[in-house]
Structure formats: structure tokens, C-alpha cells
Amino acid sequence: xxxxxxxxxxxxxxxxxxxxxxxxxxxxxxxxxxxxxxxxxxxxxxxxxxxxxxxxxxxxxxxxxxxxxxxxxxxxxxxxxxxxxxxxxxxxxxxxxxxxxxxxxxxxxxxxxxxxxxxxxxxxxxxxxxxxxxxxxxxxxxxxxxxxxxxxxxxxxxxxxxxxxxxxxxxxxxxxxxxxxxxxxxxxxxxxxxxxxxxxxxxxxxxxxxxxxxxxxxxxxxxxxxxxxxxxxxxxxxxxxxxxxxxxxxxxxxxxxxxxxxxxxxxxxxxxxxxxxxxxxxxxxxxxxxxxxxxxxxxxxxxxxxxxxxxxxxxxxxxxxxxxxxxxxxxxxxxxxxxxxxxxxxxxxxxxxxxxxxxxxxxxxxxxxxxxxxxxxxxxxxxxxxxxxxxxxxxxxxxxxxxxxxxxxxxxxxxxxxxxxxxxxxxxxxxxxxxxxxxxxxxxxxxxxxxxxxxxxxxxxxxxxxxxxxxxxxxxxxxxxxxxxxxxxxxxxxxxxxxxxxxxxxxxxxxxxxxxxxxxxxxxxxxxxxxxxxxxxxxxxxxxxxxxxxxxxxxxxxxxxxxxxxxxxxxxxxxxxxxxxxxxxxxxxxxxxxxxxxxxxxxxxxxxxxxxxxxxxxxxxxxxxxxxxxxxxxxxxxxxxxxxxxxxxxxxxxxxxxxxxxxxxxxxxxxxxxxxxxxxxxxxxxxxxxxx
Amino acid sequence: xxxxxxxxxxxxxxxxxxxxxxxxxxxxxxxxxxxxxxxxxxxxxxxxxxxxxxxxxxxxxxxxxxxxxxxxxxxxxxxxxxxxxxxxxxxxxxxxxxxxxxxxxxxxxxxxxxxxxxxxxxxxxxxxxxxxxxxxxxxxxxxxxxxxxxxxxxxxxxxxxxxxxxxxxxxxxxxxxxxxxxxxxxxxxxxxxxxxxxxxxxxxxxxxxxxxxxxxxxxxxxxxxxxxxxxxxxxxxxxxxxxxxxxxx
Numbered sequence: 047x048x049x050x051x052x053x054x055x056x057x058x059x060x061x062x063x064x065x066x067x068x069x070x071x072x073x074x075x076x077x078x079x080x081x082x083x084x085x086x087x088x089x090x091x092x093x094x095x096x097x098x099x100x101x102x103x104x105x106x107x108x109x110x111x112x113x114x115x116x117x118x119x120x121x122x123x124x125x126x127x128x129x130x131x132x133x134x135x136x137x138x139x140x141x142x143x144x145x146x147x148x149x150x151x152x153x154x155x156x157x158x159x160x161x162x163x164x165x166x167x168x169x170x171x172x173x174x175x176x177x178x179x180x181x182x183x184x185x186x187x188x189x190x191x192x193x194x195x196x197x198x199x200x201x202x203x204x205x206x207x208x209x210x211x212x213x214x215x216x217x218x219x220x221x222x223x224x225x226x227x228x229x230x231x232x233x234x235x236x237x238x239x240x241x242x243x244x245x246x247x248x249x250x251x252x253x254x255x256x257x258x259x260x261x262x263x264x265x266x267x268x269x270x271x272x273x274x275x276x277x278x279x280x281x282x283x284x285x286x287x288x289x290x291x292x293x294x295x296x297x298x299x300x301x302x303x304x305x306x307x308x309x310x311x312x313x314x315x316x317x318x319x320x321x322x323x324x325x326x327x328x329x330x331x332x333x334x335x336x337x338x339x340x341x342x343x344x345x346x347x348x349x350x351x352x353x354x355x356x357x358x359x360x361x362x363x364x365x366x367x368x369x370x371x372x373x374x375x376x377x378x379x380x381x382x383x384x385x386x387x388x389x390x391x392x393x394x395x396x397x398x399x400x401x402x403x404x405x406x407x408x409x410x411x412x413x414x415x416x417x418x419x420x421x422x423x424x425x426x427x428x429x430x431x432x433x434x435x436x437x438x439x440x441x442x443x444x445x446x447x448x449x450x451x452x453x454x455x456x457x458x459x460x461x462x463x464x465x466x467x468x469x470x471x472x473x474x475x476x477x478x479x480x481x482x483x484x485x486x487x488x489x490x491x492x493x494x495x496x497x498x499x500x501x502x503x504x505x506x507x508x509x510x511x512x513x514x515x516x517x518x519x520x521x522x523x524x525x526x527x528x529x530x531x532x533x534x535x536x537x538x539x540x541x542x543x544x545x546x547x548x549x550x551x552x553x554x555x556x557x558x559x560x561x562x563x564x565x566x567x568x569x570x571x572x573x574x575x576x577x578x579x580x581x582x583x584x585x586x587x588x589x590x591x592x593x594x595x596x597x598x599x600x601x602x603x604x605x606x607x608x609x610x611x612x613x614x615x616x617x618x619x620x621x622x623x624x625x626x627x628x629x630x631x632x633x634x635x636x637x638x639x640x641x642x643x644x645x646x647x648x649x650x651x652x653x654x655x656x657x658x659x660x661x662x663x664x665x666x667x668x669x670x671x672x673x674x675x676x677x678x679x680x681x682x683x684x685x686x687x688x689x690x691x692x693x694x695x696x697x698x699x700x701x702x703x704x705x706x707x708x709x710x711x712x713x714x715x716x717x718x719x720x721x722x723x724x725x726x727x728x729x730x731x732x733x734x735x736x737x738x
Numbered sequence: 739x740x741x742x743x744x745x746x747x748x749x750x751x752x753x754x755x756x757x758x759x760x761x762x763x764x765x766x767x768x769x770x771x772x773x774x775x776x777x778x779x780x781x782x783x784x785x786x787x788x789x790x791x792x793x794x795x796x797x798x799x800x801x802x803x804x805x806x807x808x809x810x811x812x813x814x815x816x817x818x819x820x821x822x823x824x825x826x827x828x829x830x831x832x833x834x835x836x837x838x839x840x841x842x843x844x845x846x847x848x849x850x851x852x853x854x855x856x857x858x859x860x861x862x863x864x865x866x867x868x869x870x871x872x873x874x875x876x877x878x879x880x881x882x883x884x885x886x887x888x889x890x891x892x893x894x895x896x897x898x899x900x901x902x903x904x905x906x907x908x909x910x911x912x913x914x915x916x917x918x919x920x921x922x923x924x925x926x927x928x929x930x931x932x933x934x935x936x937x938x939x940x941x942x943x944x945x946x947x948x949x950x951x952x953x954x955x956x957x958x959x960x961x962x963x964x965x966x967x968x969x970x971x972x973x974x975x976x977x978x979x980x981x982x983x984x985x986x987x
Contacts, residue, residue, distance in 0.1 A: 323926045445926035455923045463750040463770040471754045473768055532768070548926050 060280035125170035226252025227268025324442025327398035348422035418665030440545025502699030544666035558589035574626035623658030624698035663700035683708025776854025815924035836868030
């Protein structure tokens with residue numbers, strides 16, 4: 047009786063502590079900025095099944111993260127899922143010696159369950175072993191932090207990791223000792239005998255103890271193990287909310303509430319009615335962004351995939367998120383307090399919580415280092431978003447403070463006056479088409495496709511050649527297309543990624559109007575940045591079109607016989623994935639199919655497809671100065687050169703500039719060509735009617 | 739201190755200028771209009787003086803048609819306090835413009851008239867000097883550094899072949915050169931606020947100044963297209979050609 051009272055008291059204290067902490071965290075969520083994430087429930091459930099229960103991000107091939115660590119997590123996760131019933135059983139035994147969870151008696155599911163439980167207890171111990179080796183012996187940099195941006199993480203004490211691992215191991219061991227000691231204590235108890243048959247590992251432990259120390263000791267050990275097991279669980283629960291292990295509670299909701307809009311769609315600001323134009327204070331994040339902060343497990347998969355971290359820039363996604371999370375926790379009380387005193391709209395509204403975090407907690411340089419390449423988000427198991435937060439803070443810098451690297455002033459003004467970031471005379475936008483007999487929409491208003499060239503393809507000398515090659519391909523195949531010629535304007539993608547939402551919206555609205563005036567329905571592009579923003583973001587401005595990327599169209603032209611491959615391109619060709627075709631829009635196969643169809647020997651870098659590394663131009667970094675020692679394009683060029691290619695193939699004008707410059711810097715222009723996939727297609731194809 | 743900044747609307751420097759067939763002017767279709775870059779530097783300098791002093795007023799003034807409001811709003815978005823647009827439907831010559839601005843300066847009594855050293859369209863480089871003469875104020879042209887201490891001002895000028903530092907009492911006219919500063923980018927709250935800032939319009943005739951043109955543009959011609967170069971075989975031939983054909987050596 048006395049045991050039951052003490053045990054109940056322990057449970058009461060522990061759960062009170064847990065629920066109080068959870069309630070506070072829930073209040074923080076309620077105080078954050080609203081965002082709608084309760085739609086499309088079936089899709090959300092599916093995401094949870096695949097990413098949480100399927101543990102897909104842990105066990106797939108991933109060059110940024112060691113797979114042994116992934117399997118470690120897989121075992122611990124599924125171990126705890128299975129052992130939930132074991133834990134309930136052991137708590138129930140505090141009140142009844144023969145307690146079983148309904149349905150789990152030996153006559154029903156109990157037997158097979160005991161076997162599975164035994165296996166999982168050992169599997170979890172195995173997982174804990176892997177983790178301890180990684181922490182204590184290998185000293186994996188992914189755990190300790192990448193220098194220099196993660197120096198703060200590196201200086202932190204890591205007792206938390208060891209404590210949790212030891213607690214987990216204790217729970218497993220005491221589980222085995224409890225069951226083992228119990229089933230060997232009375233050989234005449236038929237229930238125990240049958241349990242021992244189903245639980246060979248527990249029985250082994252029990253018999254081992256009994257053999258060495260005696261049967262009565264085994265029973266005592268079982269009792270002690272029961273106490274230790276349950277007390278550790280109760281302590282463990284209270285360690286979750288303040289630590290990185292809060293993810294045990296928040297990761298599944300975080301996956302459930304993850305963004306379902308197109309990955310390449312940034313939030314649209316209401317510039318007419320909003321009172322602020324960016325995020326500068328910790329209480330200005332949405333509740334989903336706060337849930338992201340709750341869910342970080344500090345695993346470092348994000349940072350290990352980040353091109354900025356890899357080139358020793360001040361940004362590491364993990365450190366950024368942890369800096370935000372720590373600041374959030376420090377100001378938790380003020381955030382909750384603010385919600386309970388919202389003000390009455392008479393000027394007594396409370397001030398923002400804490401100081402302006404942009405420039406203090408998160409430095410400007412950190413924000414400008416981001417390529418918005420999404421490698422971090424692709425790697426993150428609980429599906430934390432980083433790009434949205436970085437762009438929100440950039441919006442504050444650009445729109446509210448007008449504080450940014452000075453070279454961007456030119457870029458923005460160029461876009462404003464000449465509708466292209468180069469600042470070249472907008473009157474020259476169609477000069478690439480001279481003597482090419484390219485129809486304009488004014489000549490051919492009923493053309494099936496509009497070919498939207500984009501600024502790089504229209505103004506940059508190297509990329510104009512790509513545009514001309516692609517147009518030759520279209521003409522060979524007899525595609526009914528037209529261009530906007532000088533009516534074409536920039537879509538503003540660069541401005542949006544740089545945080546200049548105002549400029550972006552002006553440009554997007556102008557272009558949507560032009561498209562709609564011409565009743566455009568199908569748009570061909572050969573630039574992933576144009577593709578992403580027109581396809582995924584223009585619907586925010588009343589522009590919904592069928593947007594087709596060049597490789598997709600050409601693949602169909604070849605399949606339908608309108609374009610014939612007449613020559614071989616027998617070169618070792620390494621394909622570099624652009625972030626905005628690849629990770630953002632899942633375009634991986636079409637360009638590769640065209641290359642291999644042309645006879646190229648297609649090679650892959652270590653980082654390709656989903657894990658491809660940015661060329662360094664994304665997120666507006668094309669227009670920012672870069673420290674010569676920290677150039678992403680050189681790193682990526684080196685990765686490409688490791689495959690010993692004759693040709694580096696790209697499908698993005700900015701990748702072309704970056705990798706082309708990389709090859710020039712290495713003085714390898716004679717040996718390695720940088721070509722757009724469309725240039726290769728142009729070389730090897732002829733029209734159906736042409737003589738072979 | 740009150741600072742008056744005259745602002746001219748000019749074609750964006752990136753625009754390729756095309757002269758009309760009859761030579762009467764330039765084609766303005768597809769031309770993007772901006773604040774004259776030197777005037778933008780003047781606005782920036784005026785704003786910095788105001789911010790440093792913690793008080794004052796920056797007033798923009800322009801002379802032209804209604805569409806010129808656009809450039810004044812841009813200047814207001816940068817942070818100027820108010821703007822005056824002197825409406826004139828026909829273009830005026832430099833002297834008439836200087837008279838109109840001098841008249842407004844007489845009424846507004848600014849401590850400084852801060853103006854770009856020249857406009858990048860016609861490159862006259864006259865208005866600042868004329869205003870100073872009309873007002874009888876000191877002038878500091880081609881300023882690359884401006885420092886103000888009480889009623890005294892020190893300016894570093896970009897003179898031919900070096901820098902010249904001059905000191906003079908205020909009020910004065912200062913014309914700004916390229917290296918004085920880098921103009922700011924307007925913030926979004928700045929753009930929003932600019933919509934509500936006062937922008938007064940005055941008819942140019944109501945100023946009561948002599949607008950009669952002293953200058954007449956007779957014709958505009960596009961510069962001749964560059965001739966293709968020619969390769970020569972040797973240094974000797976090059977010297978020969980430079981001597982006999984180009985007659986430069």
C-alpha cells in the first residue's frame with residue numbers, strides 16, 4: 047500500500063512538472079503570429095507516415111550525414127514506439143502484479159509482443175552504443191559544430207547528450223533486468239515459464255543473474271530495476287521540454303504542420319495593410335516558425351549540407367536556429383505576458399519583446415550568406431524551414447532599415463529602372479534575336495507557347511548563346527512559339543530572395559499584367575529561377591499558367607519524333623543540378639535523359655540530385671561580393687572536376703556563370719567546357735525533315 | 739538648418755539615347771526617368787547634414803511637368819521633408835531655371851542650396867553658379883567633402899589636378915561631385931510616408947521672373963558610329979600609318 051502511494055506521488059509530481067512545462071510552451075505558440083496550417087489533413091497525415099514513421103531522411107543514402115547515425119535513430123525511434131506498451135505495462139505493475147495492456151495478454155498479442163520487445167530493447171542499446179561512439183570516440187563534427195559559424199555550439203557543454211543516452215540505456219537495461227529477474231524467480235509459475243519462452247533475451251539476463259547471485263537476488267534486482275526504470279522515465283519526461291529532446295514531442299507535429307505550398311513559394315506580404323515589412327523581433331515569427339525552433343535536435347544535417355558553412359561563411363543553419371531558439375526561451379515569459387495584455391487599439395499596445403534580433407542575435411552577414419538553396423531543409427529530419435526565416439529577416443533589413451551590402455543598391459536600382467539586375471538598357475532586351483527570325487507575340491498573337499527568355503538569357507553575353515541555341519532547337523522542331531521581345535520584363539525573383547518584396551511585387555504584377563493582356567497560357571522557360579517564380583509564385587498575383595521548362599519540352603519533341611538526334615556527343619559529361627530546378631521543383635531526370643540521349647557519358651558528383659550543392663549564385667548572391675577565399679563556385683567546380691569531366695553541363699544561366707568562372711579561375715578552359723544542356727541538344731539534333 | 743535641393747529629371751544613364759530624325763530632341767519612348775545622379779548625391783548630403791544636426795528641413799525643388807512629381811516622390815522617400823514643383827510645360831534654359839530657383843530660395847531662406855554639379859543629360863554645369871551669383875552668396879562647386887560648424891562651412895573641392903579646401907560663411911550654394919557620398923536606398927516605410935508628404939505646385943509664371951530664353955538648341959546629332967579598327971602588320975607600319983594617315987605623330 048505504501049509503495050503504491052509513493053509511486054503515485056512520483057507520477058503526480060512528474061506529470062505536473064511535464065504538463066506545466068508543456069502548457070508554457072503551448073502558450074508561446076499561441077502568442078506567436080497566426081498562420082494557417084490546418085488544411086489538407088490527408089496530405090499531412092501522409093507526410094507524417096513517410097517522414098516520421100518511415101524515418102526516410104535517416105536511412106536513405108545521404109552524402110551529408112553518416113548513415114550509421116541514421117540507423118541509430120531508426121532503432122531508437124522504433125524502439126520507443128514498440129516499448130511504449132512495455133512502459134505502460136511496467137507502470138501498471140505498480141498497482142497490480144499481473145497487469146497487462148488490454149489485448150497484450152499471453153493469449154492474445156502478448157507473446158509475439160514480448161519477443162519484439164526483447165529485440166527492440168537490445169536494438170536500442172545498440173543504437174545508444176553507436177551514439178556514444180560518435181560522441182566520445184569519433185567526435186563527429188556534425189555533433190560538435192562546424193567552425194567558424196558554429197563556434198558557440200562547439201563551446202557548449204555536451205552533458206545533455208550523455209545524460210539522455212545514459213538514461214535511455216538505463217531504461218533498456220532495467221527493462222531487461224525487471225522482466226528477466228521476474229520470470230526466473232518462480233520456475234513453477236506457468237505464466238513466467240510461458241513469458242520466458244517468448245522473451246529469450248530477458249530470460250537470458252534473468253538466468254545469468256540467478257546463476258551468479260542466486261534466485262532470490264534476481265527477484266530483488268527485478269524490484270529495484272522496476273523502480274529505477276519508472277523513476278528514470280519520470281525524470282526523462284521532465285528533461286524533454288527544456289532540451290533538444292523536446293523534438294520527441296514536437297517533431298511529429300512539426301512534420302504534420304509542414305508547409306504544403308510549393309517549396310519555391312515565399313509568403314506574400316500585404317504591403318498596403320501590414321504595419322511591418324519584415325521580421326525583426328522574436329515575437330514576430332509565426333507559430334509554425336516557433337514550432338521549428340522547438341523541434342531542432344541539433345543534429346547538424348542542415349549545416350553539413352550548407353554551401354555557406356562549407357565555405358566558412360558566418361552562416362550555419364543550425365547555429366542560426368539555435369540562436370533564435372535560445373533567445374525565444376530567454377524571453378518566453380515576456381512573450382506569454384504580452385499575449386495576456388494585448389492593448390485596446392488606443393496606442394497602449396505593448397512593445398515588441400526583447401531587442402531587435404537582426405544585427406544583434408543574428409548578424410547581417412549571416413543572413414546575406416544564404417544561397418536559399420534549401421539543402422538544409424532537404425536534409426532536416428523534422429522538416430524545419432530555414433529559408434523563410436532568413437528571407438523574413440532580410441525583408442526587415444532591406445525594407446525597414448534599407449541596410450544591405452552596398453553593391454545591392456545598384457542591383458535594386460537597375461531592376462527598377464531597366465528591369466534587369468545588370469542595369470543594361472532595357473531597349474537591348476531582344477538584341478540576341480537579331481537575324482534569327484524569332485516571332486514576337488505582336489506578330490504571332492496566337493502562338494501556342496510564349497518563350498519567356500529572362501534577363502540572363504537576354505542580356506548576359508555567354509547566356510545569350512544558350513538562348514540562341516534553344517531557339518534553334520525550337521525552330522528545328524517547328525514549335526509554334528513567340529517572344530515578348532522588348533515588352534518582356536524581369537519577374538523580380540532576385541529581389542524577392544534578397545528581401546525586397548516591394549520591388550518584387552511591383553515587377554511581378556507588371557509581368558502578370560503583360561502575360562494576361564496577351565492571354566498567355568503556356569510559357570516555356572530555360573531558367574530555373576524564372577521557372578520557379580512564374581510557376582509557383584505568380585499565382586499569388588493572379589497569374590496561373592502552364593509553365594514548361596526547356597528540358598521537358600525537348601524530351602517530348604524527341605519522343606514524338608519532331609526532333610531527331612543526328613550526331614553523337616560522346617563526352618564525359620558531369621551534370622550539375624540547379625537548386626531551383628532540382629530541390630525546389632524536383633526536375634532531375636529530364637536534363638540527364640537528354641544528355642544520355644545525346645550519347646554523353648553522364649557522370650555524377652558526390653553531391654547530386656536532392657543533395658546537389660549550389661553554384662553560389664542563388665538567393666541573390668549572384669549580385670553580392672564574395673570573399674575570394676570563400677567562393678562557393680570554386681568549391682563546386684572542384685567537386686565537378688573530381689569526376690574528370692570533359693564537359694560540365696548546366697541548365698541554369700547563373701550556374702553557367704558561376705561554374706564557367708570557376709573553370710576560368712582554374713585555367714582549365716582548354717580542357718573542360720561549361721555548356722548548357724540546350725547547347726548540347728542543339729549540337730546533336732536536326733529537324734525531322736532535314737536530310738540526314 | 740533648412741536646405742534647398744534642386745532636382746532635375748533625366749533619362750536613366752543606362753538608356754541608349756536616340757536622337758529624333760529632325761534633330762529637335764531625343765526620343766522619349768521607352769526612356770526610364772530618374773533623378774539626376776549628382777542631384778541624388780545632393781539630396782543624400784542634405785539628409786546627412788540634417789541627421790547630424792538633429793534638426794532642420796530638406797526641401798526639394800524641381801521645374802517641369804506634372805510627371806516630374808515621380809522623381810520628387812523618390813527624393814521624399816529617401817527622407818526629404820517636402821517638395822516644390824514649379825510647373826512649366828515647356829523646357830526652360832539654364833538661366834531661367836536659375837532665376838526661378840533663386841526666387842524660391844529668396845522666399846524660403848535656406849542655409850544652403852545643395853545641387854548636383856551638373857545634370858547628366860545636357861551637362862551644362864551652370865545652374866549652381868548662376869544661383870549663387872543671383873543670391874549674392876558664396877559658392878563651393880564640385881564638393882567631395884562638406885563640413886559644417888555653426889555658421890561656417892568647409893568644403894573640399896575636386897579641382898583640376900588636385901583637391902582644394904575652402905571655408906566660407908553660410909548661407910551658400912554647394913554643388914556636389916561624385917565622390918561626396920553614396921546615396922541611400924529608400925526604405926519601405928520611407929516610400930509609404932513619402933506618399934503623404936507635402937508636394938506643392940507653383941505655376942512658373944506666378945514667380946514673376948524673366949523666363950525669356952537666352953539659349954536656343956539649334957540641333958542635336960548622334961555621335962558618329964565608331965569605325966572598325968584595322969590591323970597592321972608591324973610596328974614600323976603602325977608608326978608610318980600614325981604619321982602619314984592619322985597625323986598624330
